[in-house]
Amino acid sequence: MAGRTAENLLGPGDPLPFELFNAEGGSPFLLIGDHAGAAIPVAMGDMGLSAADRARHIAIDIGVYGLGHALARRLDAPFLHQSYSRLVIDCNRDPAHAEAIPALSDGTVIGDNADLDMAEKAERVRAIHRPYHQAMADLIAARTAAGRETILLSLHSFTPVLSGDVRPWDIGILHWRGRTDFALSILDQLRSIAGVVVGDNEPYAMDATDYTVPLHAFPNGLRYAEIEVRQDLIGDDGGQMLWAERIASAAQGSIA
Structure with a gap:
């Protein structure tokens, strides 16, 4: 079965595990997209999924790639985002968490994620999860060393209907511990x-299910907000530009 290799998961034809847009952005904001990408390593084929399932919310945070780029331009901020589908490995989960490599997502069986051995799981962590988080840690450390504040904006999107439940929110702001002042503002x-x-x-x-913000913002004392936008609102360029303007204005109004 394609993908059942524990060695050299990423080949020369595969994208890098993360992309960094506008690396020299001068604002205090650092934008991140844990689920912005939908790539699947060539060695894993289609993971046993249809093209429709590979484009659904189970595989990618729809609209976040475009929203993140629009917001990065609007805020003059770097945008670091994951290239690979969350079904390959979810970078907003601890690698040891059962949801990091899900065998079932919103009723869809992810056949290629069933019965993985420890070596196969470890290779996904080594090739994709770890480099993404190391890049984030390095960016934050470099900014701190240069005397620059980092405000972490974690960008996500959510499906309008989940398990039959209609979700009425246009946007949600998530927060938990640490510097919650920015998120509340x-x-x-x-x-x-x-x-x-x-x-x-x-x-x-x-x-505690979340991984990225607790790992990078809390111990570093960073102001942060995790932002969830409903996917039908940012499914095209117009929606992404509108919400980039709204989020940018709210973010800039919250840093005084």
């Missing part, structure tokens, strides 16, 4: 926009 800024439904720790509450 951006929440208030967004709530001032007429007609926009803003969730406070909705549609998800940040907790």
Whole structure:
């Protein structure tokens, strides 16, 4: 079966495990996209999934790639994002967590993720998960050494309907521990926009299931916000530009 290799998961035809856009951005913001990519290593074929499933929310945070680039331009901020599908390995999960390499997602069986041995799992961590987080840690460390503040904006998107439940929010701001002041301020800024439904720790509450923000923001004392935008609102260029403007305005209004 394609993908059942424990060695050299990424070949010469595969993308790098992460991309960094606008690396020299001068603002305090660092944008990240744990689920912005949809690539699957050539060695893994199609993971036993249809093209439709590989384009669904189970595989990628729809709209985040375009939103992140638009927001990076608007804020003059770097945008570091994952190249690979969250079904290969979820970079917002601890590698030891069962959801890091899911065998089932929103009712869809991920056949190539069943019955993986430890070596196969470890290779996905080594090739994709670890380099992405090392790049993030290195960026933050370099900015700190240069006397620059980093405010971490973690960009995600959510499906309008999950397991039959309609989700009414346009955007949600997630926060948990550490420097929550920025997240709470951006929440208030967004709530001032007429007609926009803003969730406070909705549609998800940040907790120990999250990996990226707790790993990089909490111990470094960084201000942060995890931002969830409903996918049907950022599915095209127009929606991505609109929400980039809204998020940028709220973010800039929250850093005084």
